[in-house]
Amino acid sequence: MQTTIFTFTVLLLALIGYYMGRSRAVSTVGGDIRKLHSLPRHYGYFVAIWCGVPALVLCVLWTLFEPQIVNSLVLSGVSSLDPDASSAVVSRVLSDIKFLALNGTGRGADDPSMIAAAAHYSHLKSVGTASLAVAVIAFSIIGLVIGRRRIGAELKARNQVEDIIRLVLLASSIVAILTTIGIVASLLFEAIRFFGKVPFTDFLFGLEWSPQIALRKDQVASQGSFGAVPIFAGTLLISFIAMCVAVPVGLLSAIYMSEYATPKVRAFGKPMLEILAGIPTVVYGFFAALVVAPHIRNIGDSWGIDVSSESALAAGLVMGVMIIPFVSSLSDDVIRAVPQSLRDGSYALGGTKSETVLNVILPAALPGIVGGVMLAISRAIGETMIVVMAAGLTANLTANPLQAVTTATVQMVTLLVGDQEFDSPKTLAAFALGLVLFCVTLCLNVVALRVVAKYREKYD
């Protein structure tokens, strides 16, 4: 809350700074702005940046580090706390203190050191907020004054503003990149811990998946087995079924929309297709589980075929439908990027529409279409919701689409849902699965994007 107010104050000051900088720049040259190195507004931006950026940086640093500093200061005053206590204990004590500070009663209300700590906490909080307010406002005003002072006809305000804009953009991209690296690193790190407990080859080539961990030593299946082959087989089976639906339907509809449809039909049909992409996957999930799966089972029954109620077929079909707009809109883009002159060339030789599509347009668009399909595959492999609801949990190693199979994403969900010990192989297995999944989709995406980019080069 306070931070919001501070931010607004700073922004307001920066706005004032903008107008001050501008008018000062104009007045230093007596109104003849041609004598200025840069445009007046650049001087405005210059002062606004001086006024705003340091203060905002301070605000951000404060929100990042204030809680930690306060916590450690408060905890140092709690005598009842064992210095080697585990992090769980520490965080419990801390929340007790905060609760006390806020409500005046609660757990530890009879412990004088806790009460003192709570008082200390409230005190630190209010002092901290007050000093932040002073510091932030002081920073912006000092910045404003410095910025304004530096203004002169010679100041290269434009260049400096450009430099700062570049830095801000750079900082944003660095944040994005660092986050990605952080996520991948944690995945890698946890996966390595998992492979410390379960051999890498057992995981990659094992044929049995039953990640039960014994609670007592004498329990049956106390080991748990982590052979991931059935899981990846299941993932591939479902993705394959999905692509069997999505590629033909998506591609053919893209051809229709881009080559055959009149503008009116296209204006209506394309958004309709794209609505498919807007349906939340959870809706697809219960559509698969509650509508498609029973239907398939009924059909199977009438043919005398035994169909599991959670068949790979149901999940795959619905996932395929979900991916149709993905394939069709990417294909549509590349088909429309095929230059009109190629179509004209074919028509002028007496080619019919379908001959032109088949012999000229599709071959020309093929690399782009392949790229789009690969992106769609990586989408299918990573899809979670539909398979969680419709594909089942048992890790069968089968190629029969009528049986229940499970996928990597489903297993990750089941491994992590509920109360779990955080360093058991069972939990860590999720990270290993995630790592493999990440590697596969990464490769697919890299290759696909390259294929698409190469194709773009050819016609632009």
Place this chain on the structure above:
Amino acid sequence: MKPMTKENAIDIDNSLHINNEMTKPDVTSMKIPADQVKIKAEDVRVRYGDKEALFGINLDIPKSKVTSFIGPSGCGKSTFLRCINRMNDTIDNCSVSGQIHMDGVDILSKQVDTVLLRAKIGMVFQKPNPFPKSIYDNVAYGPRLHGLATSKSEMDEVVETSLEKVGLLKEVKDRLLEPGTGLSGGQQQRLCIARAIAVDPEILLMDEPCSALDPIATAKIEELIDELRGSYTIVIVTHSMQQAARVSQQTAFFHLGNLVEYGETEQIFTSPEDERTKGYITGRFG
């Protein structure tokens, strides 16, 4: 020369009729013996949506000659050219009326099969547009569509003679299987001409075939047009007066969707009758 036919007589009546209406002499029609006429356009009007692009064109194009269309940009040269092989059908909002007779058949009528028509009327575009296929497949594209070759060796022969005719065979003989898009601009354009003549058309329409080429490649194409003249009726749109003068026997001058003047190339360039033609070829406007 054949004796005057009935059809021919009606023609003259028509042109007299037009003459009566106009104050100036009609310079848009040219006396071409009826048996020499390959394409006869009558009152061809084209509109794109609400915008009229051609206001009734009457034009006779002679057989086995080169006819060039000149005129300022946007005057409807390409539009008229595209009427002849019905390429305007591929443009959604384009409507064409009037008649274009080719060997006595109205090719603008609904009954005409555009696939067969376009096999008879080849077209070469402003920018070379080879398909992203091998040189061989580019040339073989048309013959394959129309089933013109029954065996591989026959197809090889079609491809080779077509490439030979455009003088490209020597240059690409040992890379027939490499992509046609890898050739130089001039070679690509000759490949496109080879592709067009591989289906053995009667007419070749060329829409500014040299505008994307350098002078040397242009000279080659012009030479080629001259050689092809004997076997094909060629219509070429060009912005280069010199090119029109060099390659064509007849020249038609279009202006703002009208055919202003049509006659022997030499006569058009030496003594144009219409002021607008005179202005255009002397570079005063356009």
